[in-house]
Amino acid sequence: MNDLIIEAINCSQLNRSNISFGAIRTIAGRNYEIQQTLGYGRSIIETCQQLDQYLYSYGPMTKAQWDAFLPNVSLPNGNLNLIDYGCGQGLGSVILFDYFGPSLTERIKQVRLIEPSAVALLRAKEVIDCYLHAHQAVTLNKRLDEIAAEDLNANGLLPQVHILSNVLDIDGFDHGQLFSKILQSVGRHAVLAVSHDRDFHGGSNRFEQLDNAIKDPKHSKQFKIQSSSICRFTCGTNKPAISWELHIEVLNEFI
Numbered sequence: 001m002n003d004l005i006i007e008a009i010n011c012s013q014l015n016r017s018n019i020s021f022g023a024i025r026t027i028a029g030r031n032y033e034i035q036q037t038l039g040y041g042r043s044i045i046e047t048c049q050q051l052d053q054y055l056y057s058y059g060p061m062t063k064a065q066w067d068a069f070l071p072n073v074s075l076p077n078g079n080l081n082l083i084d085y086g087c088g089q090g091l092g093s094v095i096l097f098d099y100f101g102p103s104l105t106e107r108i109k110q111v112r113l114i115e116p117s118a119v120a121l122l123r124a125k126e127v128i129d130c131y132l133h134a135h136q137a138v139t140l141n142k143r144l145d146e147i148a149a150e151d152l153n154a155n156g157l158l159p160q161v162h163i164l165s166n167v168l169d170i171d172g173f174d175h176g177q178l179f180s181k182i183l184q185s186v187g188r189h190a191v192l193a194v195s196h197d198r199d200f201h202g203g204s205n206r207f208e209q210l211d212n213a214i215k216d217p218k219h220s221k222q223f224k225i226q227s228s229s230i231c232r233f234t235c236g237t238n239k240p241a242i243s244w245e246l247h248i249e250v251l252n253e254f255i
Contacts, residue, residue, distance in 0.1 A: 003048045003119075004028040005089075006126045016133045021063055021094050024127065029055040042170050045117040051089050059091065062165060064236035065194045066095040069243040072231075075104065076159035076188055076247075083112040083152060084163040085178070086144060090124030092165030096192070097131050109158060110136050112151070116143045144173040149181040159188035168206050168244070169195035175206050176213065183214075183223060186250050197232055197240035204232075204242045211244065223250045 005028050008014040014023060030052040037043065037050060041058045045051055084093045090113065097105050111128050115121040121139050128137040140151055144167070152160075162182060168175060182189065197204045207230050215225065226247035235241045 001048045025055050025059050028052045031056045045120045065241045068235045069194045070099045081110045081158050082161045086167040087113045087115045088120045090127045092163045112138050114140045149184040153185045162191045164193035166195050168193050188249050191246040194243040197242040207244045222252045
């Protein structure tokens with residue numbers, strides 16, 4: 001089966017002037033009755049049909065989480081790099097771009113998309129390149145535990161925005177090790193994370209664990225925390241959600 005979104009971009013049905021989460025879901029959000037293959041949204045996707053089913057089944061939840069989170073979010077000034085972890089088909093970045101519009105997309109110099117699903121990563125790259133109107137999306141077909149610190153250090157002088165959409169709460173990777181790699185890049189960082197609020201299969205306690213670890217006074221010479229905020233809320237789908245916004249400046253490599 002061909003990728004409906006890539007086909008729509010290639011024929012200019014989707015272009016920089018009209019691409020949005022809503023347009024993407026209208027074109028490809030399909031109920032093939034294969035939701036059970038998605039593992040509650042945590043399985044590594046293997047087919048375009050699964051991508052479309054995810055859009056249909058879990059797209060509204062993802063959108064509602066970010067819609068509730070983003071009005072309180074601030075981003076660094078100036079040009080930016082963005083890294084989207086476990087990006088899937090890029091929905092977290094898409095919703096971020098929709099919300100901030102050209103005031104953000106025109107400042108993005110590079111987006112790094114990290115995802116173990118090759119089919120999802122291919123769609124994500126085409127979607128992000130469509131938003132940015134340039135080949136600015138770099139793909140890393142890796143699991144989160146396979147990421148190396150050097151994978152995360154692009155254009156090191158620019159602030160980095162780290163997107164973790166329904167990622168921090170899942171099993172299967174060491175979240176502490178991931179953040180130790182993130183914090184090896186000297187400079188300014190903004191972490192935007194949102195997930196379903198739950199206490200099983202990983203769960204929301206990972207948000208608090210990371211927040212507490214970063215705030216440990218022993219790291220005071222390595223980085224400076226500008227702000228860190230964890231919020232719990234009920235989003236538009238009447239589901240519990242949790243968000244974390246962290247602004248931090250790394251002064252020295254954190255090992």
